[in-house]
Amino acid sequence: MRKASRLTRFNVASLALGLAFLYLPILILVLYSFNASRLVTVWGGWSLRWYRELFNDRAMIEAAWMSLRVAVASATIATLLGTLAAVALSRGERFRGRTLFSGMLYAPLVMPEVITGLSLLLLFVALNAERGFWTVTMAHTTLTMCFVAVVVQSRLGSLDRSLEEAAMDLGCNPVRAFVAVTLPLIAPAIVAGWMLAFTLSLDDLVIASFTTGPGSATLPIRIYSEVRLGVKPEINAICTLVIALIAVVIVIASLASKLSSSQGESAAPL
Amino acid sequence: MSSRRIFARPARFAAIAPYVWMVLFFLVPFAFVLKISLSQTAIAQPPYEPVFDLSAGWDALKAAFAALSADNFRLIGSDDIYVFAYVRSLTVAITATALLLLIGYPIAYGMARLPKRWQAVAMVLVIVPFWTSFLIRIYAWINILQHDGLLNQILLALHLVSQPVVWLSTDTAMYIGIVYSYLPFMILPLYATLAKMEPALEEAAGDLGAPPWQVFWLVTFPLSLPGVGAGVLLCFIPIVGEFVIPDLLAGSNALMIGQTLWLEFFTNKDWPVASAAAIVLLVVLLVPLMLYERLQKRQLEQGR
Numbered sequence: 001m002r003k004a005s006r007l008t009r010f011n012v013a014s015l016a017l018g019l020a021f022l023y024l025p026i027l028i029l030v031l032y033s034f035n036a037s038r039l040v041t042v043w044g045g046w047s048l049r050w051y052r053e054l055f056n057d058r059a060m061i062e063a064a065w066m067s068l069r070v071a072v073a074s075a076t077i078a079t080l081l082g083t084l085a086a087v088a089l090s091r092g093e094r095f096r097g098r099t100l101f102s103g104m105l106y107a108p109l110v111m112p113e114v115i116t117g118l119s120l121l122l123l124f125v126a127l128n129a130e131r132g133f134w135t136v137t138m139a140h141t142t143l144t145m146c147f148v149a150v151v152v153q154s155r156l157g158s159l160d161r162s163l164e165e166a167a168m169d170l171g172c173n174p175v176r177a178f179v180a181v182t183l184p185l186i187a188p189a190i191v192a193g194w195m196l197a198f199t200l201s202l203d204d205l206v207i208a209s210f211t212t213g214p215g216s217a218t219l220p221i222r223i224y225s226e227v228r229l230g231v232k233p234e235i236n237a238i239c240t241l242v243i244a245l246i247a248v249v250i251v252i253a254s255l256a257s258k259l260s261s262s263q264g265e266s267a268a269p270l
Numbered sequence: 271m272s273s274r275r276i277f278a279r280p281a282r283f284a285a286i287a288p289y290v291w292m293v294l295f296f297l298v299p300f301a302f303v304l305k306i307s308l309s310q311t312a313i314a315q316p317p318y319e320p321v322f323d324l325s326a327g328w329d330a331l332k333a334a335f336a337a338l339s340a341d342n343f344r345l346i347g348s349d350d351i352y353v354f355a356y357v358r359s360l361t362v363a364i365t366a367t368a369l370l371l372l373i374g375y376p377i378a379y380g381m382a383r384l385p386k387r388w389q390a391v392a393m394v395l396v397i398v399p400f401w402t403s404f405l406i407r408i409y410a411w412i413n414i415l416q417h418d419g420l421l422n423q424i425l426l427a428l429h430l431v432s433q434p435v436v437w438l439s440t441d442t443a444m445y446i447g448i449v450y451s452y453l454p455f456m457i458l459p460l461y462a463t464l465a466k467m468e469p470a471l472e473e474a475a476g477d478l479g480a481p482p483w484q485v486f487w488l489v490t491f492p493l494s495l496p497g498v499g500a501g502v503l504l505c506f507i508p509i510v511g512e513f514v515i516p517d518l519l520a521g522s523n524a525l526m527i528g529q530t531l532w533l534e535f536f537t538n539k540d541w542p543v544a545s546a547a548a549i550v551l552l553v554v555l556l557v558p559l560m561l562y563e564r565l566q567k568r569q570l571e572q573g574r
Contacts, residue, residue, distance in 0.1 A: 006383045006469065014376035015384075015392065022399045022453065025410035028420060032413065039418075081288040088285030089570070093278040101285060104292040106566045107559060110504060112511020114528045115548050118535065119299035122545070126302055142295040145288065153570050161274065168273040174280045196401070203403040206513055209536075220405050227409050227518060231416055239406040250401055254394060 030243065033236035050237040060238060063222035067202055070133065070218060074140035075197035081141070082148025082197070083190055087178070089149070090156040108146045116143060117210030124211060131213030139211040140204060144197035151196060155189035156182075188256040195253035199246050300552075307342055307545035342546035352530060352547065356554065359527040362516070363509040366448040370505050371498065373449060374456035378497075379490075381457070382464035389465065393458075400454040408447050408518050415443050415519075444520035448509060456501040463497030464490075500569075503562040507555055527551055 033051075037044025054060060085105055092098070108116060120139045121131075129135055159182070167177040205220040212218065217225075219242070226235050346352040381392045399407065414420045415437035422434040437443050467490070475485045513528035520526075525533070527547060535544040 007380075008383075010376070011380035011383050015380035018373070018377035018380070018453075018457075019392075019395055021450070022396070025414055025450070026399070026402065026407065029406070029410040029413055081291055084284040085288035087281050088283075088288070091277055091281035092285060093275070093282075095282045095285065097289070101289055101292070102567055103563055104296050105288075106563050108296065109566075110507040110559065110562055112508055112513075112528060112551065112555070114511050114513050114531050115303075115552060116296075118531065118544060118548050119303045120295065122302035122306055122541070123295070123299040138295060142291070145291070149288070150566075150570065157570060164277060165273045168277065174277045177277065178280075199401050199403075203405065205405050220403070223405055223409070224514075227405070227412065231409075231413055235409065236413070239403070239409060242403055242406060246401055246403070250398055 026243065029236055030240045033233065033240040035233065035236075038233060050233040051241075054234050054237045054241075057234065059217075060219075060222055060234075063217045063219045064238075066133065066216055067219035070137050070140060070208075071198045071201040074137045074144060074201045075194050077137070077141045078145035078197045079148050079190060079194040082145035082193060083152050083186075085145065085149040086152035086156055087182075090153050105146050105149050108143050109150065113204070113206035114210075117207040120207065121210040131211060132216040135211045135213070136208050136216075136218065139207050140197075140201040143204070143207060144200050147196050147200060148190075148193035151193040152186060152189045155186050159185055191256040192253045195249045195256075199249055202242070202246070303545045303548055306542055307549050308339060309542050310339060310341070342542045343550070345543060346546050346550055351525070352527075352550075355525050355527045355530045356550070358524050359510045359512075359551075360554070362444070362448075362512075362526060363506050366445055366452070366509050367502055367506045369445060369449050370452055370456040371502065374453055374460055374501065375498075377453075378457045378460035378464055381461045382467070393461065396454050396457050396461075404451060405514060407451055408515055411443070411447055411450065412438065412518065415446070438519065439521040441520060444516050447515040447519040448512065451515060452505045452509065455504040459500035459504065460494065460497040463494045463500075467493055496565075499561075500565055503558055503565065507558050507562060510555060511551055 034046050034048070035042075035044055036047030036049060085101070088095075089098075089102055089105075117139070120135075120142065124131060124135045163185070164177045164181045167181045168174065172180065203220065204218075205224050208218045209221055209224075212221065219238075223235060223238065226232060377396075381389060381396070384392055412419075417434055417436070417438070419437075421437060422431075425431045425435065426433075471489055471493070472485050475489045476482070480488065511528045512526060513532055516526045517529055517532070528551075531544050531547045531551070534540045534547060
């Protein structure tokens with residue numbers, strides 16, 4: 001009844017400050033990418049100058065292209081494997097090695113990236129694999145399929161199982177029941193999983209640095225080596241473009257999860 | 271009931287492909303890390319002496335076992351650089367996690383008290399930065415914190431300082447970067463438990479005469495402990511091994527373990543020592559990792 005009065009002034013202030021803290025730095029970065037002046041301190045008026053310079057930077061464009069290809073490929077494989085893993089964990093009841101399986105899936109979510117990156121590199125060296133596009137793609141698949149599995153699994157967990165049971169009582173075999181009933185219901189989570197995998201791959205610096213080979217730098221590797229040398233307006237421009245791309249992805253993903261009409265989504269940290 | 275069991279059989283088959291993948295790309299690589307951490311450094315490509323060569327048969331394998339050496343671990347245990355790096359990593363992670371809890375809790379609490387419709391909006395607003403590139407978010411702070419950056423300009427304009435303050439390459443900058451990057455990881459699990467809490471409990475405590483701080487301390491906080499645990503683990507574990515943030519924002523006089531590992535690997539090309547450092551890091555994180563796994567499992571697999 002007194003719902004509105006529960007919100008104290010302290011609550012409002014901490015929310016406002018928190019959101020400002022989260023968003024202001026990014027807004028400032030975007031703003032300065034349109035600054036005509038090379039100096040960060042001086043506002044020289046609006047300009048697309050740094051975007052033009054960016055498009056003449058071959059190395060940056062190549063790195064961006066590499067990153068996009070890796071992100072699409074790894075997100076697609078990761079979505080496939082992650083969805084299968086989620087189905088097995090939430091519908092497979094008990095099976096041998098289940099604890100190890102879930103353990104392997106949840107660990108990479110928090111495992112420091114230097115460990116994952118180093119261990120994958122040693123594997124690729126031992127296998128004598130040529131390092132480049134495919135090694136980075138496989139490394140990213142390994143990381144991101146775990147996130148997909150968690151997203152899809154939490155959706156499967158909140159699903160009413162009597163629906164698929166009804167389909168089977170009406171004569172569907174399990175596979176048919178899954179394809180006809182379960183899959184459409186979890187499709188939004190699968191889409192969201194793909195989007196998350198895509199952005200995580202696009203974002204990753206550490207694992208890519210370990211697993212890539214000479215001459216095939218990804219965008220974060222390229223940005224990182226420039227950032228180490230200091231702030232440059234071109235970097236603001238490329239960062240703004242990446243943010244814009246991710247914003248589009250988020251809009252699509254949130255539309256997808258709207259469709260799933262999930263009430264009070266799980267506590268999964270995603 | 272029975273159809274549930276029939277459904278489970280093909281569902282188990284779904285595990286095969288991801289299972290094989292994770293064994294191959296997650297579990298087996300650790301065996302290689304362990305193996306190389308026990309071998310000698312060599313100036314070659316790859317830069318270590320091979321330990322096992324399975325093609326050489328059993329005798330060779332026995333000889334290889336005799337050649338295993340714990341030298342790299344002895345080095346890590348005795349060299350101050352590594353000991354300091356581990357201590358610093360843990361200190362930084364503990365401090366940063368405490369800061370995150372202190373800053374994240376009021377925000378999560380505010381979110382949980384919003385009207386239902388606004389809660390969804392607030393949650394999206396907190397998640398969006400998590401999707402935005404880590405590296406870009408750190409870079410955004412370099413923009414702000416640099417010598418003639420926005421922060422110094424504001425401070426100078428307000429006459430709070432008489433000359434620019436050095437922010438970059440300090441621990442302050444590093445903590446700002448860590449808190450900024452990990453805040454969503456702390457807020458979301460906290461919010462999830464706080465939002466599920468029955469408001470009547472707080473109201474009852476208030477009606478019975480408890481002042482607000484006592485209501486919070488005796489009712490709200492204890493009930494939110496599962497969320498606190500999840501948030502703390504989600505932040506603490508990756509921060510211990512963090513590389514990018516300390517590398518770009520902190521000074522170079524005190525390294526965290528992620529940085530020393532990176533340095534050994536990329537600059538010194540000493541793969542065996544880097545591997546040994548990774549193994550020790552893993553051992554340090556084993557207990558929090560297992561706690562985290564249990565939490566995650568309970569959350570995803572048992573009744574929600």
